[in-house]
Amino acid sequence: DSGVTQTPKHLITATGQRVTLRCSPRSGDLSVYWYQQSLDQGLQFLIQYYNGEERAKGNILERFSAQQFPDLHSELNLSSLELGDSALYFCASSVESSYNSPLHFGNGTRLTVT
């Protein structure tokens, strides 16, 4: 158990809808990362927050947004969903916001868009 909690585990929704994925980092970790895992794209970095502030952005679509709250949990919002958004979404956390701080991953949220 990595200590990173993601909810829900599974989510099935229709095209055009909006969903929110939630992540609680490991105790003491200030940094939260979101990754998308799909069969064709592999693991893609989406966005990172550190202590409530956005720190880095990767291949995140404009339809997607995220935030980190004062209690350090994070939410990833996906809107105007398309079939291609079906994927496994991982949250990871680390102590620091630097490249030498290993990431610990949650078990992911599997999103299916029908």
Place this chain on the structure above:
Amino acid sequence: GEDVEQSLFLSVREGDSSVINCTYTDSSSTYLYWYKQEPGAGLQLLTYIFSNMDMKQDQRLTVLLNKKDKHLSLRIADTQTGDSAIYFCAESHNDYKLSFGAGTTVTVRA
């Protein structure tokens, strides 16, 4: 990720050693990681190595880094059925994200 390449499949007999290989393109990579993903689970950090090291050993795991050739390998000694999983190589450099390879599916046969 296009910057990190791995072979897709490896089949190994129980009790033998497994060697998973990875190549990367960015010479400024500072840390290199190995993650394990079991079915239905997240990515579990196995080990990582700083780019100025050649080798790191942790119980049954040995990481070898050839910085000149940008080649990283993970050796699992005495491979067990519980080692069947997808293994991801990842690199980081002077930013905050990891670049992952496509993953190597390791199948351990009896």
